[in-house]
Amino acid sequence: MDPADFYTGIVAEIYGPLKSHSQDPEPYADFVRSTGTPALELGCGDGDPLLELRRRGLDVDGVDSSPDMLARLRHRADEQGLPVTVFHQRMEALDLPRRYRSIFLAGPTFTLLPDDATALAALRAIRAHLTDDGTALVPLFTPEPTPADQIGHVRTTTAPDGAELRVSVVSERRDEQARTQTALLRYERHHGPDTDTVDRPWLLHWYPRATFGHLAGTAGLTVTAVTTPNGEPAPADATHFHVHLRPATLS
Known part of the structure; x- marks a missing residue:
């Protein structure tokens, strides 16, 4: 048996904040509706919340680095009769056929990038795939040591x-x-x-806010807001927060 079959299935038991089994689609549906389509979900995994956004008629593509997770997504989409467009690529090496008004991650999977150099490459890829009036949403968190x-x-x-x-x-x-x-x-x-x-x-x-802001600026992006997952302004000591980004030329 391929170890990935159970590795991917239970990893959220330990690191649920990264991406839960039943990701709430509402914040991402609201984000896409407010910032516009087409939209792109980075790290779409096996389809939460991408499939629900497609069910609501939103023009959302997906990309993920795991062929196993994408196979699960396509199977779920077929079962539900939902047309989907997904790509097998790493977020730091995106080369997609169109640009997007909305780019988002559903959960702080950005923290899986191993270092600042890879994070910068991912932010540059996000900038390259954003329209000039586009917005990106990057959830981040600072992990606590395991007791x-x-x-x-x-x-x-x-x-x-x-x-x-x-x-x-x-x-x-x-x-x-x-x-x-x-x-x-x-x-x-x-x-x-x-x-x-x-x-x-x-x-x-993980990334202190100032460090992430510097990386974003180097990539040609500007931080326009830092909010809680509920959309309220995030306090300075927040360990879970959403960073909103736009092309620097619009700021």
């Missing part, structure tokens, strides 16, 4: 075929200067006498 009593703690869930899926944080390294936190996650799949085990590093890279 010591949670290291080694096993969480379980059940797959549709009845297999028991287990995930645990085996170890964790945090580098405040590099702004990275790397957890070694152990995934196990137990089905009758069969057991599969995979250990994978899970790196998060």
Whole structure:
């Protein structure tokens, strides 16, 4: 069995803030309606909230770096009779056939980019695919260290075929200067006498507001607002916030 089949299915048990199984579509539907279409969801995964936005008649494309997740998305779209356009690309290397008035991430998956150089490349790619009157929405968060009593703690869930899926944080390294936190996650799949085990590093890279603003400016973007996930102005000490970006030439 491909380890990705259960790796992708239970990663949100540990890092739910990145992208939950049932992403609320309302904030993203509101964003797309207010800023215009066509729209692009970066890191669209297996289709939440992209499929719901398509169901509402919004012109939204998707892009993701995981072929497994895109296969799930296409299967779900076929089951629901929804036409979708999605691309298998990394967000730091976008080369898409059109530009967009709205570009967004549904959850702070931007923190999965490993360093500032990759983040800058992604922001430049966003700028290249924005129309001159376009807006981008980038959710960010600062992870908390995993509590010591949670290291080694096993969480379980059940797959549709009845297999028991287990995930645990085996170890964790945090580098405040590099702004990275790397957890070694152990995934196990137990089905009758069969057991599969995979250990994978899970790196998060976070951004102080000033640092992210500098990267955005270097990429030709301007920060126009920093809000809470509910759309209110974010306090300076917020650890979860949404950054709104527009082409610098419009500011």
